[in-house]
Each structure stands twice: as C-alpha cells, then as structure tokens.
Amino acid sequence: MALIKDTSHINPLENEAIYIIREVAAQFEKPVLLFSGGKDSITLVRLAQKAFYPAKIPFPLMHIDTGHNFPETIEFRDRLVKELGLELIVRNVQDSIDQGKVKEETGRYSSRNALQTTTLLDAIEEFKFDACIGGARRDEEKARAKERIFSVRDDFGQWDEKNQRPELFDMLNGQIDLGQNVRVFPISNWTELDVWSYIEKENIEIPSIYFAHKRKVFLRDGMIWSHSDYVYQEEDEEVLEELVRFRTVGDMSCTAAVFSEASDIASVVREIRESTISERGARIDDKRSEAAMEKRKQQGYF
Amino acid sequence: MEVLKIATAGSVDDGKSTLIGRILYDTKSLTTDKLEAIEKTSKQKGYDYLDFSLATDGLVAEREQGITIDVAHIYFSTPKKSYIIADTPGHVEYTRNMVTGASTSQAAIILIDARKGVIEQTNRHFFINNLLRIKNVIVAINKMDLVDYSEEIYNAIKKDFESLMGKRDYQEQNITFIPVSALKGDNVVHKTDKLPWYKGQTLLDHLEQLDRKDVFNAGTPRFPVQFVIRPKTDEFHDFRGFAGKVYGGELSVGDEVVALPSQTKSRIKEIYFHDKKYQTASRRSSVTITLEDEINVSRGDMLVKVGDMPKIDKQFTATISWMDSKNMNAGGKYIIQHGVNKVLAKVDNIHHKINPDYSGIDEGVDSLKINDIAKVSFKLNKPIFFDAFKDHRTNGSFILIDTQSNNTVGAGFIN
Numbered sequence: 001m002a003l004i005k006d007t008s009h010i011n012p013l014e015n016e017a018i019y020i021i022r023e024v025a026a027q028f029e030k031p032v033l034l035f036s037g038g039k040d041s042i043t044l045v046r047l048a049q050k051a052f053y054p055a056k057i058p059f060p061l062m063h064i065d066t067g068h069n070f071p072e073t074i075e076f077r078d079r080l081v082k083e084l085g086l087e088l089i090v091r092n093v094q095d096s097i098d099q100g101k102v103k104e105e106t107g108r109y110s111s112r113n114a115l116q117t118t119t120l121l122d123a124i125e126e127f128k129f130d131a132c133i134g135g136a137r138r139d140e141e142k143a144r145a146k147e148r149i150f151s152v153r154d155d156f157g158q159w160d161e162k163n164q165r166p167e168l169f170d171m172l173n174g175q176i177d178l179g180q181n182v183r184v185f186p187i188s189n190w191t192e193l194d195v196w197s198y199i200e201k202e203n204i205e206i207p208s209i210y211f212a213h214k215r216k217v218f219l220r221d222g223m224i225w226s227h228s229d230y231v232y233q234e235e236d237e238e239v240l241e242e243l244v245r246f247r248t249v250g251d252m253s254c255t256a257a258v259f260s261e262a263s264d265i266a267s268v269v270r271e272i273r274e275s276t277i278s279e280r281g282a283r284i285d286d287k288r289s290e291a292a293m294e295k296r297k298q299q300g301y302f
Numbered sequence: 303m304e305v306l307k308i309a310t311a312g313s314v315d316d317g318k319s320t321l322i323g324r325i326l327y328d329t330k331s332l333t334t335d336k337l338e339a340i341e342k343t344s345k346q347k348g349y350d351y352l353d354f355s356l357a358t359d360g361l362v363a364e365r366e367q368g369i370t371i372d373v374a375h376i377y378f379s380t381p382k383k384s385y386i387i388a389d390t391p392g393h394v395e396y397t398r399n400m401v402t403g404a405s406t407s408q409a410a411i412i413l414i415d416a417r418k419g420v421i422e423q424t425n426r427h428f429f430i431n432n433l434l435r436i437k438n439v440i441v442a443i444n445k446m447d448l449v450d451y452s453e454e455i456y457n458a459i460k461k462d463f464e465s466l467m468g469k470r471d472y473q474e475q476n477i478t479f480i481p482v483s484a485l486k487g488d489n490v491v492h493k494t495d496k497l498p499w500y501k502g503q504t505l506l507d508h509l510e511q512l513d514r515k516d517v518f519n520a521g522t523p524r525f526p527v528q529f530v531i532r533p534k535t536d537e538f539h540d541f542r543g544f545a546g547k548v549y550g551g552e553l554s555v556g557d558e559v560v561a562l563p564s565q566t567k568s569r570i571k572e573i574y575f576h577d578k579k580y581q582t583a584s585r586r587s588s589v590t591i592t593l594e595d596e597i598n599v600s601r602g603d604m605l606v607k608v609g610d611m612p613k614i615d616k617q618f619t620a621t622i623s624w625m626d627s628k629n630m631n632a633g634g635k636y637i638i639q640h641g642v643n644k645v646l647a648k649v650d651n652i653h654h655k656i657n658p659d660y661s662g663i664d665e666g667v668d669s670l671k672i673n674d675i676a677k678v679s680f681k682l683n684k685p686i687f688f689d690a691f692k693d694h695r696t697n698g699s700f701i702l703i704d705t706q707s708n709n710t711v712g713a714g715f716i717n
Contacts, residue, residue, distance in 0.1 A: 003555065003573075003579050003580055003581040004578055004579065004580045004581065005580070005581050005582065006552070006580060006581060006582040006583075006584050007573075007575050007580050007582065007583050007584045007587040007589060008584035008585075008587070010575060010584075010587055011303050012303070012304075012305045012586065013303075013305060013384075014588075015547065015586055015587050015588040016588075018588035019528070019547050019588045022528045022529045022545050022546075022588070023528060023642070025529055026528055026529045026601050026642070049576070050575070050576040051545070051588070052529075052531060052545075053531075053574065053576050053577055053590070054531070054533045054535070054537070054538045054541060054543075054574075054577070055531050055532065055533035055534075055535075055538075056533070138375045138377070139375075139377045142374075145374045145375050145376070146372050146373075146374060161372075162372075164372065165709055165710045166398060166399075166401075166402040166625055166710050166713075167402065167406075167710070168401070168402055168405040168406070168699070168701055168710070168713045169405045169406060169695075169696065169699050169701075169713075170406075170547070170641070170696070171639050171641065171699075171700070171701050173639060173701060173703055173708070173709075173710045175637070175703055175708035176708055177708060188375075189305075189375065189377075189386055191377045191379070191384070193379070194384065197303075275333070
C-alpha cells in the first residue's frame with residue numbers, strides 16, 4: 001500500500017485536540033468524556049477515536065440525562081455507543097429530584113438545564129472522576145472565552161474564574177489535589193463553523209434534529225420553542241407546524257429552533273457561514289442574564 | 303486550513319478593544335445578537351459610540367470595573383485563514399498575561415497611540431514579544447485620525463521604535479509598521495484615502511499574506527512521547543505505538559532515531575494518523591509512530607534523529623518569567639514540566655533580574671516577585687533533553703509548578 005505523502009494538510013485544530021485528549025489519558029487516573037448527544041460531544045468522540053487508534057478509547061462516556069432530551073438524541077446516543085463498543089454511564093436528573101437534592105422549576109421559563117449541575121457533581125464523586133472532557137468552545141459565550149483548556153475545579157466542583165492557572169505553550173498542568181477535578185476542553189479553539197466543517201469533511205453522523213424537519217412549535221420572545229410535554233406553554237401560545245432545525249442541542253426546555261430548509265450537512269454549513277445570529281442566540285438558558293453562563297459555571301455547570 | 307494566533311499588546315486607552323472590535327465588525331464576524339447586546343449595553347452606560355470591549359470582557363468583575371483581568375480569546379475568519387486573537391490586559395499583572403498570550407502566538411500586534419508615541423509600556427511589550435521569539439510583530443500606530451494623519455508624526459514614532467530594535471536579542475524578528483485609525487476604520491481591514499503617503503498593506507492584508515511555513519520558528523525534529531498505545535487486540539496483537547506531537551521539523555518512515563534517555567537506536571517503521579499511514583509526519587502533527595525494534599520507550603521519553611541530539615543535562619540556566627503572588631526564592635524546590643516530562647528542580651542561583659523596559663539588570667537579588675523576569679540556574683533530580691530556546695521554541699521552554707498548590711507559577715526559556 002502506498003503511503004500518503006505528508007500530514008501537513010491535517011487541520012491544526014484537530015492536531016491540537018488530539019494532543020489534549022492524549023494528555024488527559026496520560027495525566028489522569030479516571031477520566032470521563034461528558035456526552036450530551038450534541039454535535040460538539042459527537043466531534044469529541046471522533047477525535048478520541050483518532051487519538052488512540054488502533055486501541056479503543058481508554059475512558060467511558062457519561063451522559064447527564066435531564067429526562068427532557070429530544071428522543072432523537074437519546075436514540076442516536078445509544079446507537080453510537082453500541083456501534084463503537086464504548087462504555088456509557090447515564091445519570092438522571094430525575095433521581096436527584098426524587099432524592100430531594102434539587103427542586104423542579106415551575107412556570108413559564110422552567111427548565112431542568114441548571115439542575116444538571118447537582119447530578120453531574122454527584123456522579124463525579126460517585127465514580128471519583130478526576131478529569132471530565134467536555135465539548136465547550138471559547139467562541140460560544142463570553143465567560144467561556146476566559147476558560148482554560150485544563151480548568152481546575154475545587155472539592156465543590158466550582159470554577160474560580162479570577163484565579164486560573166496560566167497556560168503556556170502546549171504545556172498542560174494536570175496536577176491536582178485529592179478531591180479536585182479538572183474540566184478539559186479539547187475543542188476550546190474551534191468555532192461553530194469549524195465544528196460543522198469538520199463534521200462535513202469527516203462525514204460524521206449526527207442526530208436528525210440538526211437538519212430541517214417539520215415540528216410542532218410555538219413562538220415566544222421571538223424564539224421558536226418546541227411543543228412538548230416537557231415545555232411549559234401558555235394557553236394563548238398557538239401551536240404551529242413549521243420547517244425548522246436546531247443549531248445547538250440541549251434540554252428541550254432551553255433549546256430554541258431556527259427556521260431552516262437545510263436538509264443536509266452541506267446546506268447546514270452554508271447556512272452557518274451566512275448566518276448573522278450566534279449559536280447561543282438560540283439558547284434560552286443564556287438569556288436569563290448577562291452573566292448567566294458565568295454564574296452557572298461558578299456553581300459547577302459544565 | 304490555516305490558523306494564525308495573534309497576541310495583542312497595548313497600554314490602557316491605546317484603543318486595543320476598539321481595534322479588535324473594528325476587525326470583527328469589518329470582517330462581519332460580529333453576529334446581530336452580539337452587536338445588539340453591545341449597542342444595548344453601550345447605550346445603558348451612556349456612551350455615544352459602540353464599546354467593543356463589552357464583546358471581549360467576559361467576566362462580571364471585568365465589566366464592573368471596566369478593565370480586562372484575564373486573557374480572552376477572540377475568533378474570526380476570512381476565506382483564507384482562521385484567526386485567534388489572544389487579547390491580553392494592559393495593566394494588572396501585565397507581564398504574566400502577556401507572556402502567556404504570546405507563548406502560543408505566531409504573531410503579535412503592538413499598539414501605539416500616535417499622540418503619545420513610544421512610551422515605557424511600548425518597551426515592555428516589545429521586550430516580551432522579543433523574549434518569546436514571536437516571529438512576526440506588527441507595530442500598529444493607532445489614532446492617526448487624531449494627529450491629522452500626519453506622515454511626519456508616523457515617521458517620528460517609527461524612528462523611535464527602530465532605536466529600540468538595536469537592543470533586542472532576537473534580531474531576526476520581522477517588524478512591520480502600519481498606521482491605522484481603529485475608531486474610523488482606516489487601514490485596519492479597508493484601505494483609506496486619508497493616508498495617501500502610506501504605500502503598504504492594511505493590517506488585515508498583512509496578516510493574510512503571512513506564510514504558514516514562515517510563522518513558526520524552525521528547529522530540529524523533536525518527538526516527546528505522550529502516551530504508549532497498546533491495543534492488545536487480535537488484529538494488533540504486538541502493536542506498540544508511540545503517540546505524540548512532532549515539534550520543530552518533520553519525521554519520515556525509515557528515519558534513524560534515538561530514544562532518550564536510553565539512547566537506544568532504531569528506525570521509524572510506520573507513521574499513523576488515525577487509521578491512515580503516512581510517509582512523513584509534518585511539524586505540529588499529532589501522530590502515532592512505530593519503530594522497527596522493540597525498545598523500551600515510555601511517556602516523557604523523546605525520539606530524535608540520529609546526529610540531531612539535544613543537550614542532556616541535570617542543570618541549566620534559563621530566563622524566568624515569575625507568575626505567582628508567592629515569591630520565588632533561591633533554594634526553593636519546584637516541579638519543572640518540560641513538554642510532557644516532569645522533574646523536580648531546585649533553584650540553584652538567581653543571577654540577576656532583567657528589567658523588561660531595556661533599562662538593564664539588577665544584581666544581588668535572592669527572590670523574585672510576580673511579573674519579575676530573571677536569569678536563574680536550576681539543578682534537577684534527573685536529566686532532561688533540551689535545546690536552547692533560541693534554537694527551539696518548544697524544546698527550549700518549560701513551566702514551573704508549585705509542589706504545594708500545584709499552580710503554574712512561572713515560565714522558563716532555556717539559555
């Protein structure tokens with residue numbers, strides 16, 4: 001077999017992410033990859049496969065399931081794990097509610113998004129995970145722009161944003177005390193468009209809700225909300241059937257759709273390239289206040 | 303795809319945020335919702351202009367105080383390249399943040415206010431970019447609109463800056479002067495008719511034409527082993543692959559290599575990137591290498607080409623940038639992380655402090671404060687394999703880790 005000439009065409013962001021994922025496997029005893037079923041964590045799985053080929057990914061995936069996910073996402077998650085022979089851990093927000101650790105929000109803007117934090121921190125303690133790999137990107141949100149690649153969390157899972165370790169050159173300092181853990185963000189330097197272009201180039205399969213489909217929705221505050229048992233809806237908020245897709249996939253109660261006719265990956269990439277609205281513009285959870293993300297991160301949100 | 307990372311440096315009020323905002327705005331990188339948020343907040347604060355710093359100052363404490371505390375990363379792209387700007391604060395803990403931002407950048411922009419010219423801060427910005435051996439430095443002389451776009455003023459500032467250039471250590475650094483007005487948008491992304499005497503490129507055009515082969519400093523190939531891959535499956539039963547990133551040069555199948563520290567020789571048998579085999583691993587690629595012979599190699603070891611040996615020693619002298627509020631003392635013990643290798647180190651001697659404004663050195667110091675830069679000798683508990691920083695930007699640098707707090711407390715550049 002003829003060898004391919006050289007690796008210089010390989011995406012520098014991909015090389016960086018693979019380097020970071022390998023550092024996690026080498027520096028930590030119990031890493032885990034936080035998997036939401038969204039495009040960013042699906043991209044992480046592909047990068048982890050590449051990092052360790054021909055060996056398997058040497059750590060499990062973990063999904064913190066709010067119970068309010070899109071069914072398409074859960075179906076996709078289970079199929080991916082089976083096809084790749086990966087270990088999947090699922091921990092449910094419903095259990096945290098049943099145990100009385102968190103209280104379900106009620107009313108017009110109720111969501112289980114913020115409740116995930118407690119379930120996540122409990123799971124980290126249960127399994128003694130010392131590193132959690134996540135798909136957050138610095139271009140998503142301005143508090144995330146300040147995030148490190150190796151971000152140290154204290155015993156309470158909290159982020160001390162004013163006292164972060166400097167990160168120099170390629171060197172990642174994973175030294176921590178017992179009880180602390182590190183959140184790791186291998187695609188920190190990717191933009192939304194970088195992720196989509198990569199999914200296109202690599203031909204990565206993603207859940208169907210990222211593509212245009214007919215869905216029952218209603219309009220509120222200029223955003224398109226899913227009509228679902230999980231989403232609070234006023235009586236006067238009329239149910240419409242529209243052609244939509246999702247740009248970001250979280251809990252049904254905090255993820256708004258966009259009108260779109262993009263039914264394949266090439267047209268999605270084109271749409272993102274031409275879009276004048278940011279990705280998190282469709283995240284209801286960020287609209288709560290100017291510092292919504294920073295506050296959630298301080299409390300241990302991923 | 304090309305990615306260019308740029309560090310920006312400027313003093314308070316030089317218009318750094320405005321420049322970044324201008325670049326984002328003129329390359330249409332600001333989305334409607336972000337722009338609306340900036341408009342809304344600017345209005346609330348009673349400004350009659352758009353305060354672009356609101357796009358970059360991500361923390362509550364930063365917005366409250368109207369200052370930048372931490373390095374922010376800002377992304378934009380053109381059809382040709384993806385850009386990452388490491389925006390470093392101009393005042394608080396300046397040196398620490400500047401060194402951090404510059405350490406991962408291939409280019410730097412130093413901003414000068416045309417009304418003020420070269421000031422003490424400019425010396426520091428230039429010193430640090432030169433210490434970090436950033437290959438391409440752009441001196442953007444900003445606020446040209448406030449000096450009537452005067453060629454004389456521009457030339458005078460350029461001349462002042464050029465007198466600094468004789469003092470620099472890294473003489474091969476490319477320095478380009480560009481007159482701009484970030485506020486008015488002159489010569490940043492778009493050309494302007496206000497500067498008819500200026501024949502050069504706009505700031506963005508200059509960045510666009512920087513060649514990717516030329517933005518990294520060359521060196522010899524170094525392959526620090528991050529992780530040993532042993533699948534133990536039927537198909538890959540005897541596979542032992544060494545995963546790592548190639549620095550400084552390239553490695554090819556058939557190359558005769560030496561494993562350090564064992565100094566055992568072998569040849570490169572295969573180079574994998576994922577499931578494909580390659581003839582050559584280029585600089586900065588994350589590959590997996592297999593060798594012809596079964597030799598003992600583990601994490602922290604290094605593969606180098608025969609005849610291209612680094613120095614192997616238990617002591618060295620380095621220039622240190624100290625970053626912790628707790629002082630560094632002579633005799634202190636730290637962990638040195640050199641690439642992916644960690645060793646225990648003792649501060650043998652603090653030779654002198656180096657003033658980053660080119661005003662000379664201070665001798666007779668026995669401790670270093672945050673933001674100090676100094677020449678320091680270390681003794682290690684076991685040898686490392688290093689090059690001088692001037693010959694190898696990766697294999698000549700390290701970080702210092704506090705053994706108690708585990709914090710990264712300093713950066714070092716080996717002499």
